[in-house]
Amino acid sequence: MKLSTRSLIAPAAALALAAAVLSGCSGAGPDAAYGKGSAAAGLDDPAKKDIAMRLVSSAENSTLDWKSQYKYIEDIDDGRGYTGGIIGFCSGTGDMRRVVERYAKARPGNPLERFGPALRQVEGSDSHAGLGRPFTEAWADAAGDAAFRSAQDAERDASYFGPSVAQAKADGLGALGQFIYYDAYVMHGSGDAEGTVGFRTMRRRALAEARPPARGGDERAYLDAFLDVRVAAMREEEPSHTDTSRVETAQRVFLRKGNLSLDPPLDWKVYGDSYRIDGP
Secondary structure, three states, rough: HHHHHHOOOOOOHHHHOOOOOOOOOOOOOOOHHHOOOOOOOOOOOOHHHHHHHHHHHHHHHOHHHHHHHHOOOOOOOOOEEEHHHHHHHOOOOHHHHHHHHHHHHOOOOOOOOOHHHHHHHHHOOOOOOOHHHHHHHHHHHHHHOOOHHHHHHHHHHHHHHHHHHHHHHHHHOHHHHHHHHHHHHHHHOOOOOOOOHHHHHHHHHOOOOOOEEEOOOOHHHHHHHHHHHHHHHHHHOOOHHOOOOOHHHHHHHHHHOOOOOOOOOOEEEEEEEEEEEOOO
């Protein structure tokens, strides 16, 4: 889990360290946007999930080619130590360690396994102690192993994708709402940590403003409220989140078009860069 694109995080964001991740359809036309709930394919449909990964990658990696990011790793000066992989697992928050542990179970004796104790020691900090270049090189090299890629996929699903989509479905949300929850999980984690606001607090605040479809509310109105809450948290409570374009010029755009089923074509901007998905 990390905060934004690789190069736009200010060093001052070290104050926003998330010490642990606590694991964060109607038709596409405007008339359908005001339905009580969504019945089309959910985000766990393979084609929709790939769209979700491409959307996240546009914000996290400035590319739609999310499958090329398994090897990625660097310190982006956000106070979370190393950030790496397909959704930005971090050495400071524990999910990077869990990826390495999953990989060790699948491939005992792999070159990353020896860094497990160091990863445990640096959790809750931005320290590189016991890691450094040997670790980053081993991480990048491991991306050539399908078992390592599967370990990243599994951690993404267990800590982020699965819980967020399940909660969105329980709230009666369609694919767009499920993605909005998922992106919040990826960026903020499920629970609060010192200096940060997590998904659960955002959802609680949104519920105070609007009802989701599962409680008899309007889907579009509820998602607008959730995005308002998320943007407020990014701007006011988390100094590393001041750029809100992944919400305002992406998710909010889809919502205003009434595309609750997240159907392509999709056009959006993140950090000033334009992206388009024509199909799965």
